[in-house]
Amino acid sequence: MLMVLRPEKEKEAEAIFHKWGLDFAIVGKTTDTLRFVIKHQGEVMADLPIKQMGDEAPEYDRPWVEPKKRDALNGVPAPKDLAEAVMKMVGSPDNASRRWVWEQYDHLIQSNTAQIPGGDAGVVRIRGKKAIAVSTDVTPRYVEADPFEGGKQAVAECWRNLTAVGADPVAITDNLNFGNPERPEIMGQFVLAIQGISAACKALDFPVVSGNVSLYNETNGQAILPTPAIGGVGLIRDLDKMATLALKSAGDAILLVGGHGTHLGQSSYLRDVLGREDGTPPPVDLDKERRHGDFVRNLINHSQVTAVHDVSDGGLGLAVVEMALAGKHGAALSALNHEQLFGEDQARYVVTCKASEAAKIITQGHVAGIDTIRIGTVTDDPALKIDGGPSISLAQLSTAHEGWFPAYMAGEL
Numbered sequence: 001m002l003m004v005l006r007p008e009k010e011k012e013a014e015a016i017f018h019k020w021g022l023d024f025a026i027v028g029k030t031t032d033t034l035r036f037v038i039k040h041q042g043e044v045m046a047d048l049p050i051k052q053m054g055d056e057a058p059e060y061d062r063p064w065v066e067p068k069k070r071d072a073l074n075g076v077p078a079p080k081d082l083a084e085a086v087m088k089m090v091g092s093p094d095n096a097s098r099r100w101v102w103e104q105y106d107h108l109i110q111s112n113t114a115q116i117p118g119g120d121a122g123v124v125r126i127r128g129k130k131a132i133a134v135s136t137d138v139t140p141r142y143v144e145a146d147p148f149e150g151g152k153q154a155v156a157e158c159w160r161n162l163t164a165v166g167a168d169p170v171a172i173t174d175n176l177n178f179g180n181p182e183r184p185e186i187m188g189q190f191v192l193a194i195q196g197i198s199a200a201c202k203a204l205d206f207p208v209v210s211g212n213v214s215l216y217n218e219t220n221g222q223a224i225l226p227t228p229a230i231g232g233v234g235l236i237r238d239l240d241k242m243a244t245l246a247l248k249s250a251g252d253a254i255l256l257v258g259g260h261g262t263h264l265g266q267s268s269y270l271r272d273v274l275g276r277e278d279g280t281p282p283p284v285d286l287d288k289e290r291r292h293g294d295f296v297r298n299l300i301n302h303s304q305v306t307a308v309h310d311v312s313d314g315g316l317g318l319a320v321v322e323m324a325l326a327g328k329h330g331a332a333l334s335a336l337n338h339e340q341l342f343g344e345d346q347a348r349y350v351v352t353c354k355a356s357e358a359a360k361i362i363t364q365g366h367v368a369g370i371d372t373i374r375i376g377t378v379t380d381d382p383a384l385k386i387d388g389g390p391s392i393s394l395a396q397l398s399t400a401h402e403g404w405f406p407a408y409m410a411g412e413l
Contacts, residue, residue, distance in 0.1 A: 004030065064187035070145050073279035076264040078338040083390035085273045089314050090321055091400030092272040100405040119245050120164035120310055123236065131236040133167035140225035142281035145266050147189045151196025151228055152284040156346060158232035159204050160310035163293040164349060166243045166300040167234025169204065174211035174230055179223025181215050189226040197228060203286035243300045245309040247327030252306055252378040253358035254331060255351050258292050259371030261315055261343025268314045269342035288347040295370050296349050304357055311348040317341035319350045321397055324384060330394065333376035335387040352378060
């Protein structure tokens, strides 16, 4: 890590480094010459104009073409067996629990972990009641289908995940992974994804403070899916108000902020249940992302909600399953069709609250111009129940959700 400190703060910084057993060295000083000078044993080894190394550096501008647009889907059939569809999605490679991974290391070191992996964002206490929240997000199939919308969505989902734990999103770092940029269609993915990331960062006041680029990621001429991963950090000012995704108490109302979904293009449902990878990804309305996120964060800060989870891969259905598994409580949902259950429309959250608070929150949403509806109730019965549809036990859901990764790592799949 590189730091720039005022000279009078040198001793203070030195004491902090010694306290924590950190090695450090003073390696230079700032000047007003607009030159970058490197010396070794008093001899100048490099003397370069600083602007040409920064915002006036040569631009990497290869020829590129815009990828072919995907056709929108016109009607996606319902599953023959709704329970089977839910189980397939819960246990799919993309949606299965990553517990096998994060249990491999000590995520509780120094006892400052306020929220362990497995939720919307990890949370670590930094001082008193302050904490930082961290999330990393991208949906490569969205980016492949529409690089601009996919780039926007990666930033927006990261912003939602930080919001869902009650954090104010502060900044991001990007990790841009693409194929061979000498191929115009790959360079087109790169250009448009960056444009999408830029648009989202500006709209959400979520600046990029660092990042790296990895190109030429191919095997036998086959490029990886474009993967502009976004790592974001947010600030929680009062840990007592931090939100989690776990359902808390039977009788709590389950609300959907952002309205019902309908978009199944490039969805988990389409891929895992129907075996298709077509259509356009869900469009990202950045104004809605901001308004809906600010609304949910306000509910968290005023202690009006008992659990929060953003809606992303797998849509509403998977979001509620993850909340139920985390809290070991059941959920009874109102009648929902397959588009409402599995649509991956953006800018949406599932929240729970005391039943007595539900009407107030719904009214607050309507006043703010945000579609907020009650979709169910938390129950003591350990199952996901859909009115007019199936009942699936949490034991079955947990087995499917937790089973894929260990089986894969054991070579059983």
